[in-house]
Amino acid sequence: xxxxxxxxxxxxxxxxxxxxxxxxxxxxxxxxxxxxxxxxxxxxxxxxxxxxxxxxxxxxxxxxxxxxxxxxxxxxxxxxxxxxxxxxxxxxxxxxxxxxxxxxxxxxxxxxxxxxxxxxxxxxxxxxxxxxxxxxxxxxxxxxxxx
Numbered sequence: 001x002x003x004x005x006x007x008x009x010x011x012x013x014x015x016x017x018x019x020x021x022x023x024x025x026x027x028x029x030x031x032x033x034x035x036x037x038x039x040x041x042x043x044x045x046x047x048x049x050x051x052x053x054x055x056x057x058x059x060x061x062x063x064x065x066x067x068x069x070x071x072x073x074x075x076x077x078x079x080x081x082x083x084x085x086x087x088x089x090x091x092x093x094x095x096x097x098x099x100x101x102x103x104x105x106x107x108x109x110x111x112x113x114x115x116x117x118x119x120x121x122x123x124x125x126x127x128x129x130x131x132x133x134x135x136x137x138x139x140x141x142x143x144x145x146x147x
Contacts, residue, residue: 024067024068025068026068026069027066027067027068027071031070031071031074034066034071034074035071035073035074035077037064037066037074038066038073038074038075038077038078038081039077041060041061041063041078041081042061042077042078042081044057044060045057045060045061045081045084045085048060049084049085049088054085054088054089054093054097055097055100055101057085058082058085058097058101058105058109059101059105061078061081061082061085062082062101062105062108062109062112063105065078065108065111065112066078078112079112079115079116082109082112082116083116086116086129086130086133087126087129091132094132094133094136095136095139095140098133098136098137098140099140106137106140109133109137110134110137113130113133113134113137116130117130117131117134
């Protein structure tokens with residue numbers, strides 16, 4: 001059976017296809033600047049973790065998250081740094097940490113949790129850690145709506 005038909009990009013014929021540039025604006029910063037900032041935040045997070053400042057580390061990594069095309073290395077550094085924070089946090093501390101974050105930071109955290117779950121093999125973290133953070137984040141969201 002010939003599989004050549006599968007090499008045709010059918011999206012090129014669809015007027016309603018959604019392109020990445022239409023989903024969100026590109027980051028106004030240069031890719032090299034974004035990468036450098038991600039590396040700096042990674043170093044700052046290590047310092048915060050050494051002082052056992054989980055909230056500070058999480059706030060640092062979630063602020064100005066890299067987005068858009070051509071910044072994959074910065075995205076990977078940010079994700080791996082975030083996963084390190086999540087993995088080193090005691091499960092009993094998670095609700096207090098989540099409550100201390102701004103709403104925007106909590107939303108960004110959820111995006112990273114989903115990204116981590118979508119990674120093959122879950123990266124450097126076990127699935128139970130990501131699911132634990134996800135559960136506690138959703139529980140905090142339900143508490144906010146009940147108030």
